[in-house]
Structures are given as C-alpha cells and as structure tokens.
Amino acid sequence: MDAFVTKSRDRCYFQNIALNSTNVNFLDFDRLAKHYADLVDIWLLVREWDGFAWLETRYEDMVADLPKEGRRVTEFLGLAWHEDQERFHEKSGKKQLFSPTYQDVTRPVYSRSVARWRYYEKYLAPTLPALEPYCRKFGYA
Numbered sequence: 001m002d003a004f005v006t007k008s009r010d011r012c013y014f015q016n017i018a019l020n021s022t023n024v025n026f027l028d029f030d031r032l033a034k035h036y037a038d039l040v041d042i043w044l045l046v047r048e049w050d051g052f053a054w055l056e057t058r059y060e061d062m063v064a065d066l067p068k069e070g071r072r073v074t075e076f077l078g079l080a081w082h083e084d085q086e087r088f089h090e091k092s093g094k095k096q097l098f099s100p101t102y103q104d105v106t107r108p109v110y111s112r113s114v115a116r117w118r119y120y121e122k123y124l125a126p127t128l129p130a131l132e133p134y135c136r137k138f139g140y141a
Helices: 003-011 023-027 029-046 059-064 066-076 083-092 116-137
Strands: none
Touching (some): 066 083
C-alpha cells in the first residue's frame, strides 16, 4: 500500500487523534465518502426547515478575507465583530488547549489547506463521483 495511505490511516489523515466510533469511518475512502454523504444529506434536509436560521461559510472565503467573513458570521449570531477576533491565535497561544487541532488555533488563518485535496486526487479518484453532487451544492467546481 502507498506510504501516504498507510501514514494517513495511522494518523487519521492530517491529525494525530485516537480512533473512535466516528473517525473509524476515515480508515477507508469509500467508507469516508459514505459517512460524509450521510452527514451532509442530513444537513441539506435540516437547512430547509421552516424558521431555522442558518449560515454557511467556506474556508476559502475565510482565508481570503477573515475580517469580512468573520464579521458576517459574527453578525449572523447577533454579536458585534471585534478586531481582536482576527488575532484569535495570539490569545490561544497563551492557554493550554486540549484538542487534536490545538496547533492550528494558535496560528493565524492560513491558506495552505485551500485545495490541498488535489495533492491526493489520485487516491480519492474512486470516491469523487459520489462526492461531486455535494461539491456542486456548495459551489465548488
């Protein structure tokens, strides 16, 4: 088996997290695509509920203009945007955090994850047709 896939399975792809009943779905790309589809199908139904207020944001939009997108999300929640929100990482770096993604919240928003999946496209190729309808629904080509 390819080194990427083996290493990824050991580390649950990009995070070093313990295996549990949810992320066990990440051990196989077909199983992961099915898990993703199940979750997103639920979201697509829920967002159609009458009276249910929701807002979606895309990582690419956050990376492109954090203050603009952050303000949009914050105001949707009925809160005022504070310039400190753009520098969340400064405060996070001074705290002890208990999360597999602790390193990411201690850094500014970064763009290196945008379209990172393309590096692994050959591994994902068999599952892409199942995911393509979701890409379209969320505005991705």
